[in-house]
């Protein structure tokens with residue numbers, strides 16, 4: 001007798017108590033490294049109704065079309081660069097994205113990176129561990145200006161923390177209405193901000209937005225943090241500027257290629273690097289899996305998702 005086809009497939013490293021509960025009710029296929037073998041995914045997902053991914057599984061039109069029973073894709077995170085949402089809409093597959101569920105986590109990490117750069121935390125830690133005691137002065141952020149590139153959920157959460165530190169906040173985002181945070185041109189963020197943090201998705205407009213010219217226009221003692229998408233920052237241009245002593249330092253949670261091949265940025269002492277974890281905390285993962293589990297249950301039972309991207313209407317029926 002062949003094994004029953006799983007209703008739900010989790011093909012990246014996503015789990016937690018909420019998914020334990022889901023797995024107690026429904027059949028769940030859990031293959032956290034399946035995303036590494038994209039050619040095998042159509043066969044693995046044959047008959048599956050719900051697919052759960054992070055950002056490493058390419059959910060393109062051909063995969064969506066090959067999974068005839070698929071009714072919902074749950075994205076454990078907020079970026080949608082790896083999912084063809086228009087194709088999912090056309091094919092009647094709901095894409096559930098827990099918008100904003102990791103914004104506080106991203107904001108805390110973003111501020112943490114800026115503070116680590118400002119206070120030389122990583123090189124001082126390395127020095128103390130090897131017996132040193134160099135009491136090198138850092139810099140305060142209070143009274144300075146924080147510039148946001150992208151004023152969505154994560155940018156707004158950073159603004160709240162930056163203000164709590166006593167900073168003035170400005171933002172560049174042509175797609176949001178005027179509100180309590182002054183919106184300014186990109187060049188003004190570069191000119192005026194002491195800390196600039198990137199909270200942009202990777203799109204045709206944003207790729208390479210932070211290029212050599214924009215970096216040259218930044219204050220020579222500015223700190224740049226990228227917690228959006230790596231492709232937005234021209235990494236060779238950033239490494240050149242930092243090597244030349246332009247900019248105080250940088251904190252990078254996301255990279256153009258992940259994982260990156262170690263290069264000039266890895267050798268600079270005023271750069272703090274983390275492996276795309278800004279949004280990953282116990283709390284955010286709990287919020288994310290709750291939204292996904294709720295939407296998966298709803299769609300598989302013939303209802304609608306609470307947090308859909310795109311049209312979000314399941315046309316494929318149970």
Ligand SMILES: NC(=O)c1ccc[n+]([C@@H]2O[C@H](COP(=O)([O-])OP(=O)(O)OC[C@H]3O[C@@H](n4cnc5c(N)ncnc54)[C@H](O)[C@@H]3O)[C@@H](O)[C@H]2O)c1
Nearest residue numbers: 079150151152153154173175199200201205227228278279
């Ligand atoms: N490092 C991490 O762990 C992590 C976690 C969450 C999100 N992210 C990334 O950060 C990005 C932002 O997340 P979010 O939750 O704030 O998303 P969001 O959709 O709420 O906000 C994105 C903002 O970018 C703005 N934007 C889009 N194109 C722009 C452009 N060309 N110029 C200026 N602004 C533009 C939008 O208007 C929007 O306000 C996500 O797309 C994701 O790629 C990374």
